[in-house]
Amino acid sequence: MRIPIESYTLKNGLFVTLSEDHTVPLVAVNLWYHVGSANEKEGRTGFAHLFEHMLFQGSAHVGANEHFELIQRAGGTLNGSTWLERTNYFETVPSNQLALALWLEADRMGALLPAMTQQKLDTQRDVVKNERRWSVDNQPYGTTLEKLQELVFPRTHPFHHSLIGSMEDLSQASLDDVAEFFATYYAPDNAVLTICGDFEEGEARALVNEYFGDIPRGKKRITRPDMSVPPHFTSPELIRIPDNVGLRRVFVATRTPPFGSGDFYAASICAAILGSGKSSRLFKKLVREQQIAADVSAFTLDLAKGSDVFVADVTAKPEVSENALVEAVDNEIDSLVTDGVTDAEVNRAAALVTTELIKALETASERADRISMFATYFGDPALVNEQASKYGEVTAKTVSAFARKYLARERRSRLLYVPKDEVVEMQP
Amino acid sequence: MKSWKCNRDTMLTEKRPPASAPRPYRFPAFERGTLPNGSRLIVCPIPKLPLATLMAVTNAGAGKDPNGREGTARLTAKLLVEGTRRWSGAQLAEQFEGIGTSLDSGADWDSATARVTFLTEHFDRVSELLGEVLLGPTFPERELQRLKSERVADLLQIESEPRGLADEAFESFLYTADSRFSIPSGGSKSSVPAISLGDVTAFHAQTYTPENTTFIVAGDLQYGRVYKKFCSALADWTRRSSAADTRPNAVAGSRRRGKLIEKADAPQSELRIGHAGLPRKNPDYFPVVVMNAILGGLFGSRINLNLREAHGYTYGASSYFDWRKDVGPFVISTAVATEVTGAALKEVFLEIDKIREERVSAAELSLARDYLDGVFPIRYETTAAVASALSNLVVQELDVDYFDSYRERIRAVSAEDVLNAARDHLHPNKLQTLVVGNVSAVREQLAELEVGELADAT
Numbered sequence: 040m041r042i043p044i045e046s047y048t049l050k051n052g053l054f055v056t057l058s059e060d061h062t063v064p065l066v067a068v069n070l071w072y073h074v075g076s077a078n079e080k081e082g083r084t085g086f087a088h089l090f091e092h093m094l095f096q097g098s099a100h101v102g103a104n105e106h107f108e109l110i111q112r113a114g115g116t117l118n119g120s121t122w123l124e125r126t127n128y129f130e131t132v133p134s135n136q137l138a139l140a141l142w143l144e145a146d147r148m149g150a151l152l153p154a155m156t157q158q159k160l161d162t163q164r165d166v167v168k169n170e171r172r173w174s175v176d177n178q179p180y181g182t183t184l185e186k187l188q189e190l191v192f193p194r195t196h197p198f199h200h201s202l203i204g205s206m207e208d209l210s211q212a213s214l215d216d217v218a219e220f221f222a223t224y225y226a227p228d229n230a231v232l233t234i235c236g237d238f239e240e241g242e243a244r245a246l247v248n249e250y251f252g253d254i255p256r257g258k259k260r261i262t263r264p265d266m267s268v269p270p271h272f273t274s275p276e277l278i279r280i281p282d283n284v285g286l287r288r289v290f291v292a293t294r295t296p297p298f299g300s301g302d303f304y305a306a307s308i309c310a311a312i313l314g315s316g317k318s319s320r321l322f323k324k325l326v327r328e329q330q331i332a333a334d335v336s337a338f339t340l341d342l343a344k345g346s347d348v349f350v351a352d353v354t355a356k357p358e359v360s361e362n363a364l365v366e367a368v369d370n371e372i373d374s375l376v377t378d379g380v381t382d383a384e385v386n387r388a389a390a391l392v393t394t395e396l397i398k399a400l401e402t403a404s405e406r407a408d409r410i411s412m413f414a415t416y417f418g419d420p421a422l423v424n425e426q427a428s429k430y431g432e433v434t435a436k437t438v439s440a441f442a443r444k445y446l447a448r449e450r451r452s453r454l455l456y457v458p459k460d461e462v463v464e465m466q467p
Numbered sequence: 468m469k470s471w472k473c474n475r476d477t478m479l480t481e482k483r484p485p486a487s488a489p490r491p492y493r494f495p496a497f498e499r500g501t502l503p504n505g506s507r508l509i510v511c512p513i514p515k516l517p518l519a520t521l522m523a524v525t526n527a528g529a530g531k532d533p534n535g536r537e538g539t540a541r542l543t544a545k546l547l548v549e550g551t552r553r554w555s556g557a558q559l560a561e562q563f564e565g566i567g568t569s570l571d572s573g574a575d576w577d578s579a580t581a582r583v584t585f586l587t588e589h590f591d592r593v594s595e596l597l598g599e600v601l602l603g604p605t606f607p608e609r610e611l612q613r614l615k616s617e618r619v620a621d622l623l624q625i626e627s628e629p630r631g632l633a634d635e636a637f638e639s640f641l642y643t644a645d646s647r648f649s650i651p652s653g654g655s656k657s658s659v660p661a662i663s664l665g666d667v668t669a670f671h672a673q674t675y676t677p678e679n680t681t682f683i684v685a686g687d688l689q690y691g692r693v694y695k696k697f698c699s700a701l702a703d704w705t706r707r708s709s710a711a712d713t714r715p716n717a718v719a720g721s722r723r724r725g726k727l728i729e730k731a732d733a734p735q736s737e738l739r740i741g742h743a744g745l746p747r748k749n750p751d752y753f754p755v756v757v758m759n760a761i762l763g764g765l766f767g768s769r770i771n772l773n774l775r776e777a778h779g780y781t782y783g784a785s786s787y788f789d790w791r792k793d794v795g796p797f798v799i800s801t802a803v804a805t806e807v808t809g810a811a812l813k814e815v816f817l818e819i820d821k822i823r824e825e826r827v828s829a830a831e832l833s834l835a836r837d838y839l840d841g842v843f844p845i846r847y848e849t850t851a852a853v854a855s856a857l858s859n860l861v862v863q864e865l866d867v868d869y870f871d872s873y874r875e876r877i878r879a880v881s882a883e884d885v886l887n888a889a890r891d892h893l894h895p896n897k898l899q900t901l902v903v904g905n906v907s908a909v910r911e912q913l914a915e916l917e918v919g920e921l922a923d924a925t
Contacts, residue, residue: 064491104766114843316569317557317569392567
């Protein structure tokens with residue numbers, strides 16, 4: 040499956056990709072800004088995400104929440120999200136509303152600040168604090184991402200701190216911070232724009248040029264933080280977290296090669312062999328045979344800079360001890376390292392991945408998002424068409440070599456969630 | 468703040484761009500028929516990608532669970548893929564995953580479904596495997612015991628999860644104890660351990676028959692090919708039996724009542740406010756859908772704009788009617804900071820009164836109608852979404868032109884219809900309120916509100 044890719048760059052640096060598909064009268068508009076929590080300064084954790092909320096509070100010609108209203112009125116869906124290394128904004132609209140979606144994105148890229156007020160910032164700060172309470176603090180295992188980041192990346196690394204931020208830092212965020220962040224990162228030369236779906240190329244080019252063409256380049260030079268980190272842990276840890284949870288759950292993490300790099304594809308297939316589906320090793324052994332796990336999975340976080348993270352995630356049945364849980368997961372990873380994997384396992388994992396890659400092309404929105412990702416991280420949106428063949432090159436030999444190199448016991452750190460008030464059974 | 472000025476004068480077109488002429492959209496055409504064994508077949512060709520979704524939809528939902536054995540329907544559906552005459556559960560999983568997919572089975576209130584999305588080159592193999600699953604499940608005792616213990620573990624998880632706990636506790640608060648809806652569709656801590664292999668095989672024998680089953684295929688496949696393959700793959704599936712009864716449901720609260728569930732250090736209160744709603748076939752379905760969109764269904768709805776954008780009480784607040792064959796719940800759902808629990812509840816009560824008192828504005832009505840009308844094609848971008856929509860058509864026994872008339876029927880709803888829907892189907896004097904949170908901190912905030920009689924639970 041190959042999707043059409045047509046890319047060009049505006050004079051102001053905005054990188055544009057067009058991908059036509061006329062099967063349904065829908066079009067997706069997707070913008071990635073190359074900024075995320077990794078770019079936050081000291082004392083402002085959570086700011087990139089709070090800033091994302093502010094982008095829905097209006098711009099020079101759009102009122103507060105009007106972006107939402109205009110898109111929904113047009114019969115569209117929309118949202119934004121913040122991640123460690125990027126922030127994205129996206130709409131899917133009936134194809135006759137392409138101009139509206141582009142105009143709205145251009146208005147906030149070009150003229151956000153006139154609409155910013157202290158009151159809007161205060162309200163969104165409260166909304167985000169409630170988002171933190173809802174998705175992190177009042178949710179069993181809700182702190183997992185935060186704790187994993189702390190576990191895997193050293194204190195000085197840009198991926199170490201919390202994405203949603205601390206309550207204290209959120210309280211400190213000011214309108215000056217908003218203005219500075221906007222001027223630095225929300226410029227056309229720090230963004231990629233992708234349009235997917237039912238449009239004519241000439242019309243789309245004209246609209247992009249009309250709405251985005253005159254937005255000036257960013258005036259501040261962006262200094263990208265140093266993302267380098269040693270390939271393995273120097274001193275592996277076990278962090279025990281007593282929390283409001285019903286079942287013990289362990290996350291075993293190692294550092295692995297960044298998303299898109301040569302060994303990444305072996306890492307991804309290895310994760311699928313270990314923990315995707317009912318034929319995965321963790322499911323077969325811990326759920327079906329030993330019946331000590333209620334739930335299992337394994338995955339990579341798909342981070343494209345510095346280091347990626349490989350995670351095995353296993354929730355224990357109620358009667359299973361901490362020691363037994365951790366030991367069982369470690370044994371399964373040990374066997375990847377010592378015995379390697381089989382051709383049959385690689386074929387099964389590759390088949391699952393292939394189906395997922397094609398399913399990811401079903402909606403205009405997801406297609407656009409993947410194109411924006413490859414454009415942002417690698418400057419090459421056409422990589423979206425190369426993923427199946429890159430996975431296809433993975434063999435039992437490369438996966439076994441990956442496991443030996445990255446998954447050895449001394450290279451793993453662990454988060455262990457246990458029900459609060461439980462007696463300590465095990466010292467790290 | 469220099470950047471404020473330099474951006475203000477950018478050459479943006481001040482006028483918002485108008486829409487160009489819309490291109491027509493129709494829900495993909497589908498063909499219906501009957502297999503020789505009596506099963507119905509719906510095929511909806513979508514030639515976009517080499518993908519398809521196959522669903523087997525059986526009239527064997529949780530509504531038919533035997534009394535005291537709630538959870539049987541879901542366990543039966545899950546056990547279909549845990550062993551057949553030819554394969555063990557592990558081998559079956561390998562067969563599916565070897566061709567890049569999995570067969571997921573389960574049961575909700577009104578039906579049991581087995582669903583698989585696959586590359587169309589594997590259609591023949593998928594059909595044969597599905598035939599094997601329907602013809603020869605062996606229900607191994609060991610797998611039954613494992614799935615039961617996994618369900619019990621899930622329930623333990625839910626107890627520590629404020630959101631899930633609030634959802635489950637609210638339904639059991641809404642309905643009388645002998646109603647099926649008062650117990651989770653997957654069963655409870657007391658009902659699941661009681662389920663025996665005999666219960667499962669009896670339920671299966673009673674419900675899983677060709678005439679109780681519809682096959683739905685949506686994707687890059689044509690009716691003729693599917694029909695032919697199913698005729699051979701399912702030729703031996705000819706069992707007949709009587710239908711199982713569906714348990715009735717009755718509403719518990721005839722006036723306002725409240726319930727507080729303690730989560731000692733909770734930083735937020737999970738709130739559920741509502742009452743019994745309407746069955747899916749209620750003739751006011753369309754006015755109620757538009758009314759709910761304005762009240763709490765959309766981001767720009769009254770309740771979300773009030774609680775989130777005006778007050779910053781929450782990350783989000785919404786309302787929904789859970790449409791089932793029988794009377795499902797109407798629920799307003801949000802999570803607010805502990806100290807504003809009373810204030811947030813007060814706003815919710817006011818919004819319910821308000822939408823029953825006066826007509827919604829033309830702007831509100833057009834937002835809801837234009838959104839529901841316009842977003843229609845976006846809902847059906849994937850083969851799985853099209854198959855689910857067709858499954859809903861079958862299970863809820865909707866008219867065959869439902870998809871083709873949907874947008875017109877949404878556009879026909881007037882402000883008067885919305886007012887009538889609110890007056891007829893929202894019942895302020897019957898509102899049931901559930902709070903999961905820090906009870907001692909919340910209790911006094913409720914003193915001035917007319918929440919009704921309070922039941923405590925820990």
